[in-house]
Amino acid sequence: MRFIGLLLLSLLALNCLAQKEEIEFKEYSYTEFFQMIEEETDSVFRLENAIIKYGDPKDSLFFLTQLGTEKIFHREDTIVVTKEVRLENVLFSNSVPDSLSNPSGGKGRLRSTLYQIRFLEEVWLKNCDLLSVDRCVFDKLLNVKYDDKYPDVKDQWIQSGFASWNDIKNSTFYGGVDYSSFTNEYINTNWGLISCVIHPAKDGLGNSFWYRKQNNFWITDCTFLGEGPLFIRAWEGDQLNIDRNQFGKQQVSMQIGTEGPIQRIEISQNNFDNIILMTLPVLKEDDNVDWDQFRNGIVNRDAYILFYNYITFYKLGSIEDFIPDEDDLFSTKNIDYYFNTARIKDAKVNRDEMKLLGKLYNHYRLQHAAKFANGVFIEMKDLETANLAYIYQENPTFDSFFQWKINQFLKLFADYGTRPSKAIVFAVYVIAFFALIYLFFPNSWDAHGRTRIMDRYRFFLKYLNRDEGASEVYQEEKEKELLPFHEFREVLEREGKTAPKFFYATALPLYKWSVSGSRLSGWFLSKIDVLNGKWSEVPEKGKFFKSALVIGAFIIALIYDLFIKVLNAVMLSINTFTTLGFGEIPIKGLPRYLAIIQGFIGWFMLTIFSVSLISQLLN
Known part of the structure; x- marks a missing residue:
């Protein structure tokens, strides 16, 4: 048994030494790398365990450099790769001479290593660091894979003095993207898509992004076309960013943080035109997942x-x-x-x-x-x-x-109590609806009731057919209404002089104030009277002008009557809705029973409005 144990320990030690065995990398310049692809006689170009780095003056043709806000393009044409490309453990270096960054002297900042290249066939990358890719076109699938061997490759890469930041910008994928990280170790890299256009994967399996044990992963400002499925899985890492993307009719499935914590999650300002399937961890306060981007629905x-x-x-x-x-x-x-x-x-x-x-x-x-x-x-x-x-x-x-x-x-x-303002709008609709009903029925608040408009016709017809002016006709119409005040004046004249002067002195202004409204209206009518006699006696020469004035006055009076009638109906509806009445319902007939229903609705709605408002205030 002891021998077997020692044997197992020895095998384990040998296995660990084997895992730590360094990979021997061959180095090629960018010019050599693309020349090898062009000279490959097979339809597939394969390369393993290599470093592609600047080593030839012609390598500048593959770079885009930037000095501040100024971009320097070292070529204008597009490089076309006609073969399928399969790379494993291939690392692309962005270490370049200062003269390349700025031909006129000084230092610039490298923006991308692979610039304006079109791949006509599939591109397979396993445990590779691309660094930056800009304005490239992939006619078929881009397949990116990481496994448990990648951390060893990465360690040697870092020990060599290189650092990577994998991003693909302003590029188009006609065959879709399949990105998968299956390693169980923290791979210490960054990978993302920025401002790219991604078409559906032609294999029907959909575009896929599996992020695992990684520093940062992001998909930003990208457009996904077609209706094929899109899978995003992120397990353990520093940061996940999925923001400002247009997903169209893509069926998006997200599985976030189910096998390990993600330090920060940003899923915001995206446009999803379909139902989203999502699994989420318990979110932290600095995580951002915008709700309004899920307008078409979200499911577990x-x-x-x-x-x-x-x-x-x-x-x-x-x-x-x-x-x-x-x-x-x-x-x-x-x-x-x-x-x-x-x-x-x-x-x-x-x-x-x-x-x-x-x-x-x-x-x-x-x-x-x-x-x-x-x-x-x-x-x-x-x-x-x-x-x-x-x-x-x-x-x-x-x-x-x-x-x-x-x-x-x-x-x-009230949207379940979240929008008290909606309750006010709805209440206005209810008040307006019942006011429309009350408008066609008499109520005790409207003294004239149904006869208001007929009284107006009667007044104008009498005015047009009598010698008296509008003021006299008006005073005559008001005589019955003013009779109690005139009787009060007679009593005051007859008996007030034999009483203390206080009564006469205070009662006379009261009488004048009571009839002042009618007298003022009569005085106003006398000033605007245009007939000065019967309508039939007006000369033909001025008849048209005066008829226009009279009809205009009639229309104005009619509008005023209608306004008062509508106002009475609205006030009655508001009074009934808010249950501020004095117990007596000032309307008869069928609307009397409708008023009871409106009062119940108003009580119920105002109660809920109050609760909604208090809830929002407390929140």
């Missing part, structure tokens, strides 16, 4: 896959006997069914979806991002409302019906 990726497996592999059946598309996990048919049916009707799926939304809601509350928190809360309540509708459908009781309808009302009235 893990819950979706588990549900799919149950109804396909285990044949456990599903709601409404759904037959899934077993050939394509991420098909539109499967995801639409899950989003519109399964997460509403399946209790476990519904709970898992609530967990994802709750995680985002708590994160936004932690960040004090009220707008995003409210958006997630509305989504949670919408899902709850849909689930309540299904519960009522399965078990129709008053309680389930009430919960369902109260949720619908809260959504319509």
